[in-house]
Every structure is written in C-alpha cells, then in structure tokens.
Amino acid sequence: MASSDDNSQFMLATLQECGLKHKTLVFVLDEFDLFIQGKQRLLYALLDALQSISSQAVVIGVSCQLDVEKLLDKRVKSRFSHRFLLFLPPSKNDLLKLVEHALYLPIDSSIPQDYAVEYNAKLDAILEDRRFQEIIDSCWESYPTIRHLMKFLFHAVSSLNLDSGYLSFENFKAALPSMQRQPKMESLRDCSVLELYILVCMKRLEVKEQNSYNFSAVMKEYKSIYGSFHTPDYYGQNVCLRAFEHLLQCGLIGFTDDRGGHNQIIEFRPVKLLISLSELIYGLKSYNSCPALLLKLCA
Amino acid sequence: MVKIYTFCTSSIMVKEESLKAAKRITPSAYSAPTIEKNSAVKSKKTVDLCFPLLSDLVYGNPISLDALLSTFPGRRTQILELIQLLGPLNSPTLPLFVYGVPSTGKTSIILQLFRHLNRPFVYSSFRTCYNPRNLFESVLNLLLLHHRVAANGYSSTKRCDKPSDFVDFLRDALTSLIKRLKDDVKNSVSPQSVLPIDGYMIYLIFDHLELVREWGKSTSMLQFLFNLHDNLNIPEVGFIFISNLAPDMFCSNMTYVEQIPVYFPSYTEDDLRQILLRNQENQKLYSSFLNVVLRPFCRITRRLDELSPIFESLYMQYCKPIGDPSNVILSEDMKRRLYSNLMPHITSARNETFRVLDYAAPGTETSTKFEMKGCKRKLESSKKSDELDFHMSMSAKYLLISAFLASRNQATLDASLFDSSGGSDSRKRRRKTPDKVKAQQEISEDDLQTKGPGSFPLERLLAIFQCLASVAEGSSDEDGGSDDWLGIGGESAVVTSNILLQISSLSNVKFILKGGSCPLEGSVRYRCMVSEDLALKVARSLRFPLAKYIYRR
Numbered sequence: 001m002a003s004s005d006d007n008s009q010f011m012l013a014t015l016q017e018c019g020l021k022h023k024t025l026v027f028v029l030d031e032f033d034l035f036i037q038g039k040q041r042l043l044y045a046l047l048d049a050l051q052s053i054s055s056q057a058v059v060i061g062v063s064c065q066l067d068v069e070k071l072l073d074k075r076v077k078s079r080f081s082h083r084f085l086l087f088l089p090p091s092k093n094d095l096l097k098l099v100e101h102a103l104y105l106p107i108d109s110s111i112p113q114d115y116a117v118e119y120n121a122k123l124d125a126i127l128e129d130r131r132f133q134e135i136i137d138s139c140w141e142s143y144p145t146i147r148h149l150m151k152f153l154f155h156a157v158s159s160l161n162l163d164s165g166y167l168s169f170e171n172f173k174a175a176l177p178s179m180q181r182q183p184k185m186e187s188l189r190d191c192s193v194l195e196l197y198i199l200v201c202m203k204r205l206e207v208k209e210q211n212s213y214n215f216s217a218v219m220k221e222y223k224s225i226y227g228s229f230h231t232p233d234y235y236g237q238n239v240c241l242r243a244f245e246h247l248l249q250c251g252l253i254g255f256t257d258d259r260g261g262h263n264q265i266i267e268f269r270p271v272k273l274l275i276s277l278s279e280l281i282y283g284l285k286s287y288n289s290c291p292a293l294l295l296k297l298c299a
Numbered sequence: 300m301v302k303i304y305t306f307c308t309s310s311i312m313v314k315e316e317s318l319k320a321a322k323r324i325t326p327s328a329y330s331a332p333t334i335e336k337n338s339a340v341k342s343k344k345t346v347d348l349c350f351p352l353l354s355d356l357v358y359g360n361p362i363s364l365d366a367l368l369s370t371f372p373g374r375r376t377q378i379l380e381l382i383q384l385l386g387p388l389n390s391p392t393l394p395l396f397v398y399g400v401p402s403t404g405k406t407s408i409i410l411q412l413f414r415h416l417n418r419p420f421v422y423s424s425f426r427t428c429y430n431p432r433n434l435f436e437s438v439l440n441l442l443l444l445h446h447r448v449a450a451n452g453y454s455s456t457k458r459c460d461k462p463s464d465f466v467d468f469l470r471d472a473l474t475s476l477i478k479r480l481k482d483d484v485k486n487s488v489s490p491q492s493v494l495p496i497d498g499y500m501i502y503l504i505f506d507h508l509e510l511v512r513e514w515g516k517s518t519s520m521l522q523f524l525f526n527l528h529d530n531l532n533i534p535e536v537g538f539i540f541i542s543n544l545a546p547d548m549f550c551s552n553m554t555y556v557e558q559i560p561v562y563f564p565s566y567t568e569d570d571l572r573q574i575l576l577r578n579q580e581n582q583k584l585y586s587s588f589l590n591v592v593l594r595p596f597c598r599i600t601r602r603l604d605e606l607s608p609i610f611e612s613l614y615m616q617y618c619k620p621i622g623d624p625s626n627v628i629l630s631e632d633m634k635r636r637l638y639s640n641l642m643p644h645i646t647s648a649r650n651e652t653f654r655v656l657d658y659a660a661p662g663t664e665t666s667t668k669f670e671m672k673g674c675k676r677k678l679e680s681s682k683k684s685d686e687l688d689f690h691m692s693m694s695a696k697y698l699l700i701s702a703f704l705a706s707r708n709q710a711t712l713d714a715s716l717f718d719s720s721g722g723s724d725s726r727k728r729r730r731k732t733p734d735k736v737k738a739q740q741e742i743s744e745d746d747l748q749t750k751g752p753g754s755f756p757l758e759r760l761l762a763i764f765q766c767l768a769s770v771a772e773g774s775s776d777e778d779g780g781s782d783d784w785l786g787i788g789g790e791s792a793v794v795t796s797n798i799l800l801q802i803s804s805l806s807n808v809k810f811i812l813k814g815g816s817c818p819l820e821g822s823v824r825y826r827c828m829v830s831e832d833l834a835l836k837v838a839r840s841l842r843f844p845l846a847k848y849i850y851r852r
Contacts, residue, residue, distance in 0.1 A: 151557040154393050158383050181560060183545040190400050190565040193598040217749060233598055236650035243600065250400065251548050264812075265828050268751030 008045050015055035025057040032061035036071045043072075047079040089144050092137075098146070099136060100127060102153055103167070115165070122166045135172055139179050152179050184275050187250045188283030193233055193291060194243045196284065197222065200294050202253065202273050203280055212256065212270040215244055229293055241267065351444040353479065354495035356419035358410065367415045371408055372577075373570030377563055381412055384559060385537070388418075388498040394528050394538035396546050399563030402604040405541050406506055408563075417497040419480070424506035431520060435459040435468075438503070442472040462523045466530055476501060477535045500535045508542035512549070521549055525558070565601050568593060574603065575610065587634055588617050591641060595649065609648055616644045687836050695801050696837050697771065699827075700845060701763040702811050703834040706752035706827035708850050710759060716848055717766040754814070754824035757802075764798070771843065 002010075018025055027046065029035055035043055050057050061068070072080060090098060103123055105116040126132050139152050155175035160167055191199070201221040205213045219240060226234045245266070247253045256270045275283075281298050284290050364382075368375055386392055397405050413420050421441045428434035436455040440447065445456040459465050480499035511520050528538050538558075542549075546560055566574065572589055579585040592613055596606055620640050691699070708716070805811045812826045829837075831849075838845035 147557045151393060151559060155384070155559060158386055158392075162387070178560065181562070183547045186545070186562060186564065190601070192601050194600070214749070214751075216751075235599065239599060239650060242605075246600070246602075249543065251544060264751055264814075264826070268749075 004041070004045070008049065011045075012049050012052070015049055015052070015057060019054040019056045023056070025055075027057060027059045029059065029061045032063035033065045033068050033071070035061075036068065040073050040076055043076050044079075047076060051079065090146075095136065095140060095149075096127070096133075099149070099153065102150065103127075103157070119166055122168075126167065126169050126172070129169060132169060132172060135176055139176070142179065148179070152176075155179075184252065184279055185283055185286065187252055188275070188280070189287060190250070191247070191252070191287075192243065194235060194240065195247055196287070196290065196294055197225075197231075197233060198240065198243055198247060199252065199273065199275075199280060200284075200297050201225065202271070203277060203298060206273060207277075212272075214270050215241065215267040218244070218271075225297070231291070231293055233291070351446055353419075353444070353476075353483070355444065356421065356441075356501070357417055357496050358414035358420075359495075360414065361417040362411070362415050364415060367411055370411065371404055372573040373566055374404060374408060374563070377561065378408060378412065380561060381409075382416075384561070385412075385416070385502075389500055389535075391500070391534040392537045394525070394540065394558040395561055396558035397539065397541045397561045397563065398543065398545050400565045400602065401543050402602050403563040403565055405563050409504060409539060409541060413502070417495075418500060418502065419496050419498075420502040420504055422504045422506065425510040426507045430514070431462065431465075432460050435462075435465040439465075439468055439472060442469070442476055442501075462520075466527070469527075470531055470533070473501060473531070473533055473536055477533070500537060502537040502539060504539045504541065506541045508540050508549070509544045512544075525549075566603065568597055571597070571601070571603065571606070575607070583629055584618070584621075585614070587629060587637070588614055588641075591617075591638055592645065595645065599649065613641065613644060613648060617641050687840050691837070692801070693841070694798065695805060696841055697767055697843075698760075698764055698798070698801050698805060699810055699829060700834060700838055700841075700843065701760055701767055702755075702805070702825065702827035703829055703831075704845075704848055705755040705760050705763055707831075708848070709753070710755070712850055713759070713763065717763065752826050752828065754826045756822055756824050760802075760825065761798070767843070771841070 015025065046059060049055065050059065069077070069080070069082070069084075100123075105111055105119050107113060107116050107120075109116075136149075139149060152175055155178055156171045157167065159171045159174055161171075188196075198218060201218050202213070205217060205221055210217065219237060222240065225231065244253075248255075248271075252274055253271050254274050256272050273280075277298070281295070284295055284298060362370075368378060371378065381395070381397075384392060384395055397409065399405055410422070421438060423434060423437050423441070425434070428437055436457070436459055439445075439457055439459060440455050443456050447453045447455065457468055459468055477499055480496065480501075483496070484499055505524065508521075508524075511524075514520055524540070528536070540558060546558065572586070572593060575589060575593075576582055576585060588610075592610060596609060600606065617637055617640070620637060704716075802811065806813060806825070810827065810829050812828055813823055814826060835845055
C-alpha cells in the first residue's frame with residue numbers, strides 16, 4: 001500500500017516522462033462535485049503537478065452541479081483555468097430525433113429485413129401522432145433528463161405484444177403511469193385506519209400552531225377526539241405507538257431532531273408531518289372506506 | 300449466507316432427479332458428470348458442499364406460471380409486470396426497484412419468479428451483510444462458486460474492502476461466468492435436452508436496501524450500488540433492488556441509471572382473506588372466524604406478519620367450544636355461539652395487538668387458564684406480567700430505582716424525601732412543602748407528560764442510591780437480611796467501582812442514557828429511560844415501597 005507521498009512522486013515522474021516523449025495526458029474526473037468534498041487534497045496535488053514545465057496534461061471535470069466552481073478551495077481555484085462547457089438539455093426536435101434513434105430497428109442487421117421495415121413503418125405512424133408527442137412532452141416536462149426518457153421508452157418497449165410483434169400507441173400509454181407516481185399517496189393508501197387517525201391528530205396539532213410536539217401530545221389529542229366524538233377506533237397506548245412507528249418507517253412523519261435523537265425515548269422526541277394538508281385530504285378522499293369523521297376533522 | 304445452503308440442498312435434489320431422468324431423456328452436459336459423481340455423492344454427501352456447480356445459481360425445480368400466480372393471490376399484476384420487465388430469455392434490462400410495505404411478498408415473489416424462469420441469480424441481503432466487506436465478499440463467493448467450509452478455514456475467495464476492488468473482481472467474475480454459460484448454451488447438443496439453467500444472463504438481487512441508509516457512509520454506498528450497472532457496462536447483467544421504502548427516500552445529487560420502480564401495494568381485505576384461508580383444514584369454520592375478526596383488526600394494521608400471530612391465538616379460542624372441528628355443522632346458531640364466546644377475547648386482543656407473545660409458557664397456560672372465564676383470565680395474565688421476566692443483580696435494581704426517581708422527581712424534592720442521615724422518613728413527608736416548591740413540582744408533572752424524563756447528574760444518582768441502600772439495609776436487618784448486602788453497601792458510604800460498572804452496564808442496555816448536558820456546568824447528565832411499570836416491577840421484586848417516593852399531584 002503506497003502512501004500519498006509515493007503516489008504523488010509517481011505521478012510527477014509519469015508526467016515528466018510523458019512530457020519528454022511529447023504525449024499529452026488527459027485526466028477526466030467524473031462526478032467532479034464528489035472530489036470537492038473534504039480537503040480537496042487530490043485536486044490540489046493533481047493541479048499542482050501540472051504546473052511543472054515538462055508536463056503536458058489536461059484535467060477535465062464533469063459534474064451536474066452548475067456552481068461547482070464556487071466550492072473550490074482558493075488554492076485550487078487559482079490553478080483552474082475557468083473554462084466551462086455548458087451542456088444544455090436537447091431541444092424538442094433533437095428530442096424527437098433521439099426517440100426515433102432509440103426506437104428504430106436497424107435495417108442491416110441480423111433482424112429480418114422485411115420485419116424491420118414493417119416495424120419502422122408502424123413506428124413512424126405512432127411518432128407522427130399528436131397524442132404521442134403530448135406524452136413525450138409531459139414525460140420531459142416532469143423530469144428533463146435523457147435517462148428518464150430512456151426509462152420510459154424501455155418500459156413501453158417491454159410491454160410489446162409478443163404475438164403481434166409491433167409496438168402500438170397503447171404500449172406508451174400504459175407506461176405513462178409509472179412515470180407519474182405519487183409516492184406519498186401510495187404510502188397513504190397503504191396505511192391502516194388507526195395510522196390515519198394519528199396523522200389527522202398531528203395535523204390538528206400543527207393547525208393549532210404547536211410548533212414542536214411529540215408522541216405523548218399526539219396521544220392527548222387522540223384521547224380528546226375520542227372524548228368528544230366517541231369513535232369506535234380507540235386503542236391503547238402501545239398499539240398506537242406501534243402504528244406511530246409504522247408511519248415513521250414509511251416516511252410519512254419524521255423526527256425533527258436528527259443529531260440528539262439518541263438521548264430520548266421515541267415517545268418524547270419531537271416529530272413533524274412530512275406531507276401537506278392538501279396531500280392528506282386528497283389521500284383521505286381516495287382511501288376506500290375512510291371514516292367520515294377523519295375528513296370532518298381535517299377540513 | 301443462508302441462501303448458499305439452500306442452493307446446495309436444492310442442487311443435491313436436482314442431481315438426484317437428473318440421475319433418474321437421465322435414463323429417459325438424452326443426457327445433457329450436466330447429467331454426465333453426475334453419473335461419475337454418483338458413487339461419490341452417495342458415499343459422502345458432505346463433499347458436495349465443497350464443489351458447487353453452475354446449477355447452484357438457479358433455484359432449481361422450476362414451477363409453471365399458473366403455479367406461481369396461484370401461490371400469490373392478489374399479486375397477479377405485479378408478477379406479470381415483472382415478467383414483462385425482465386423480458387424474454389437473454390434480453391438486457393434496466394435495474395428494477397421493487398418496493399412496498401413490509402410483508403407484502405416482495406422477496407418471496409422475486410425468488411419464486413426466478414424459480415419459474417429458471418435463470419441464474421445471486422441473492423444478497425443487507426440484513427446479513429452488515430458492512431461493505433461482507434457484501435462484496437458474499438457476492439464474489441456466490442459468483443465464483445466458492446463455499447466457506449471448514450476445509451478452507453471459512454475464508455472467502457478474495458479479500459475485498461473497497462468498492463474499487465469490488466468492481467474489478469466483479470467484472471472478472473461476471474465475464475468468466477457469462478462465458479461459461481454461453482459455452483454451455485452453444486454446446487447443448489439436442490434441443491430436447493433439459494438445461495438446468497436458462498440463458499446466459501445473470502441477475503444480482505440486493506434485498507433490504509433501506510438498511511444501507513443507517514450505515515455510516517451510507518450515501519456513498521447507495522450511489523455506488525445504483526451506479527454499478529453503468530460502471531460494469533456488461534449488458535448480460537441485471538440488477539434488482541428490493542426495499543421497504545420508496546425510491547424517493549433514497550434521493551441523492553448524483554446521476555445514476557434510473558431504476559424502474561415496481562410497486563407492491565399492501566394487501567386489500569379480500570386478498571388477506573384469501574391468503575389466510577390457504578392451508579386451513581376447515582375452510583368454512585375459518586372463513587366464518589375471519590368474518591368476525593378480519594375487519595376490526597384491519598383497522599389497526601394491514602400487515603400480514605402482525606395479523607397472523609393474533610389470528611392464530613384467537614382462532615384457538617374460537618374453536619374451543621367445538622370439540623371436533625372437522626365434524627362441526629355451521630348453523631347460524633352455532634356461529635352466534637362461537638361469536639359470543641370470542642367477543643371478550645377480541646376486546647382484550649385489540650389492545651394487545653402488538654405484544655410480543657411469550658412462547659416460554661404455553662404448556663402451563665393451556666392447562667390451567669383455559670378453564671377460567673374471560674375476565675378471570677385477564678387477571679391471571681396481569682399477575683404474570685407483574686413479575687420481572689429478566690434477571691438483574693440487587694445493586695443494579697437499586698441503581699435502576701434510584702435513576703427512575705432521579706428522573707421522575709424534581710431535585711428540590713430530594714430533601715423532603717430523603718433526610719440527611721441517609722434514611723427516608725415517611726412521617727416527614729407529610730410536612731407541608733412550601734408553595735413555590737409545590738408549583739415547581741406541578742410544572743414538572745406537566746413536563747413529564749410532554750418532554751419526558753428529566754436529566755440528572757451522576758452525583759445525584761449516587762446520593763439517592765446511598766439513601767435507598769441504607770434504607771434497605773435497615774429493613775433487611777429487621778428481616779434478618781441476606782448476604783447480598785455486603786456487596787452493595789456494607790460500608791455504605793463508599794462508592795465502589797462495582798457501582799460505576801453497574802451504571803455503565805445499565806447504560807449499555809439503554810435503561811439509562813447519557814445526554815442533555817447542562818450548559819452552565821458542562822457536566823454530563825443522565826436520563827432514565829425506564830417506564831413506571833417496569834420500575835414498579837423491579838421495586839416489587841425487591842419489596843421496596845417505590846410508590847411512596849414518587850411524587851404525584
């Protein structure tokens with residue numbers, strides 16, 4: 001195992017050799033923002049090594065963070081040439097060309113030619129369709145990355161009807177819901193009625209502008225609701241605590257103290273709701289067999 | 300790690316079956332070596348564990364699609380979607396992310412699906428691989444068909460700590476394995492030969508992904524795993540991630556290949572009914588039982604792993620009035636009788652839904668308790684729960700009680716509870732406390748409800764402990780006390796190192812937590828995490844009148 005000193009000596013020696021032989025080295029640092037965490041020793045050593053006369057090298061950093069230059073140390077920044085190449089997301093036309101390129105079957109390959117030609121013709125018809133373009137637009141607008149689009153296209157192609165062997169518009173339409181998932185709604189629909197009660201109690205506490213409350217405050221609110229409305233869903237403390245833990249697990253509620261969390265029991269740590277009131281109401285409405293009392297309490 | 304051994308047993312079964320099948324079907328490349336190994340297998344079965352075959356990578360005993368669909372009621376859409384996404388044989392796929400609430404059948408469906416498809420896979424779970432090295436080495440062992448046995452000192456093939464090494468080793472292992480599989484596909488002689496493995500794609504399954512979030516350097520591990528598909532750049536490898544949490548909870552700034560999410564919603568009531576009815580001998584009786592209990596308990600929780608133990612015990616109660624469950628005729632009258640018998644148990648079970656059952660004493664329970672009526676049974680069970688069901692030393696018990704009192708009562712109350720000579724005086728307690736102190740004590744009651752147990756410095760704990768120990772010594776002298784006392788407080792003024800060790804062991808079991816340092820002094824304060832019920836139980840086992848010391852408004 002070499003130390004960092006040995007490594008930097010090795011690199012200097014390599015750079016010198018390459019420089020003497022008139023060969024240029026290109027260093028490509030992908031996910032450049034991860035190199036910037038910590039003390040940036042590697043970056044400094046690398047850029048410092050390039051300062052010597054005999055070295056012919058280029059360092060290219062690739063990152064998806066636009067302001068990555070601001071996070072550089074002063075000494076690293078001074079050795080940086082401040083040249084940026086900004087890659088913009090593709091325009092609508094380029095996007096459609098990309099989709100065509102991804103979906104078309106190559107004519108001159110191992111796939112039988114008639115089938116490929118027929119397939120591409122059918123695909124042309126789909127691509128011309130205005131509804132298809134609307135779907136691509138909505139997919140792009142929600143998350144404008146090529147990877148996301150490719151994921152959508154893969155999903156559509158995987159539902160290809162193996163009997164007919166051709167893509168149809170329905171494949172793309174069927175793949176659209178997987179791009180438009182609402183994870184909090186899914187979690188809400190998975191909750192049991194008791195868990196919904198706890199969520200509504202927490203919402204009421206927040207509406208009363210109690211900024212920090214914990215599980216025992218929620219239990220007090222739950223008991224007061226039982227006192228005023230006499231609901232049939234009244235359970236003991238340990239059952240409610242377990243439902244509370246389920247909600248923590250699926251991420252609908254969370255603790256507000258991240259660091260000091262291990263100093264207190266779970267019943268006394270401050271919590272908060274991680275969904276908004278409108279999401280909660282929407283979730284309650286789409287929950288089948290939701291008790292009417294909960295909707296009344298939320299409104 | 301458990302999976303290695305199940306693969307092995309299934310491989311032994313596969314070999315035996317292929318031996319029998321070899322006489323009927325033209326021998327493929329796989330049954331040939333097993334005939335030579337026949338004698339070796341029959342004589343020393345343990346030797347097989349050292350020589351795993353390529354066929355260990357599949358589940359073995361493939362099942363048909365109908366069997367798969369009928370095994371998992373209510374999961375038809377998810378299974379068909381997974382089959383679509385995995386695609387026909389040897390089609391590359393993007394990484395899949397399977398998620399859903401616990402006990403929705405994700406792991407079992409994925410494994411049975413691979414059994415149906417008969418494709419090779421490598422399964423690793425973050426429950427058994429608790430640090431990166433474990434994960435890397437277990438995956439490499441499975442891919443390189445290496446078993447950790449006594450012969451090689453239970454060591455892995457390669458020592459792999461760092462993700463960078465893992466990528467290199469993984470690439471080598473995968474390319475050699477895929478090459479082997481491709482050669483086998485090419486060399487299979489006739490189209491009727493039954494290959495143990497279908498295709499040459501290998502799937503890596505990572506289960507319980509949400510546990511990675513609790514690791515120290517969690518984000519880098521997650522990003523590494525999600526990027527593995529890109530880094531390896533081998534189209535014949537598929538990735539499947541299984542988790543309890545939605546992919547949004549794993550967000551990070553880094554770009555990675557998007558996984559395709561497959562959502563497993565939690566079961567509806569009808570699905571639960573179908574699942575619970577399976578494997579029951581008396582379907583009609585059980586379904587009338589479910590008519591009674593399913594709806595109320597589904598309002599508490601819809602998770603199958605929590606409902607099935609409750610239903611088991613309730614079903615035993617339900618069947619009690621019937622002598623012979625197989626001969627019963629379910630009339631309306633009978634149903635009403637069974638229902639009224641079950642009602643009190645349902646109400647008590649509703650509030651004990653999540654209590655961990657005590658499996659130590661089913662024998663005594665069934666013999667003595669089932670003859671009593673419902674309400675009496677509740678009394679008995681509460682009497683049982685009055686006793687402490689774990690062992691603690693005397694000094695630890697006293698320390699725990701002192702810590703509980705220190706957290707529960709305000710510091711200003713100590714003077715009135717414990718007098719200066721070190722003993723407590725119950726007569727003195729009836730002296731009227733000044734109003735200011737009373738007001739503070741009422742505030743502390745409210746605080747207890749909202750903020751939890753208070754914190755105390757170590758000196759206060761030791762002072763209370765010495766008071767209690769001297770009280771106990773006094774009372775034990777009257778009773779003719781035991782020898783245990785010499786260890787604690789024979790010379791009661793001295794705080795021995797044993798006491799401090801006891802404190803540290805109590806904090807290891809999280810009865811006492813360190814934290815909440817006072818900003819003025821900067822000294823460390825402790826908090827007692829024990830509930831009042833447990834403290835009363837501990838005090839009862841010592842015959843110590845704890846209730847007298849707890850301040851109540």
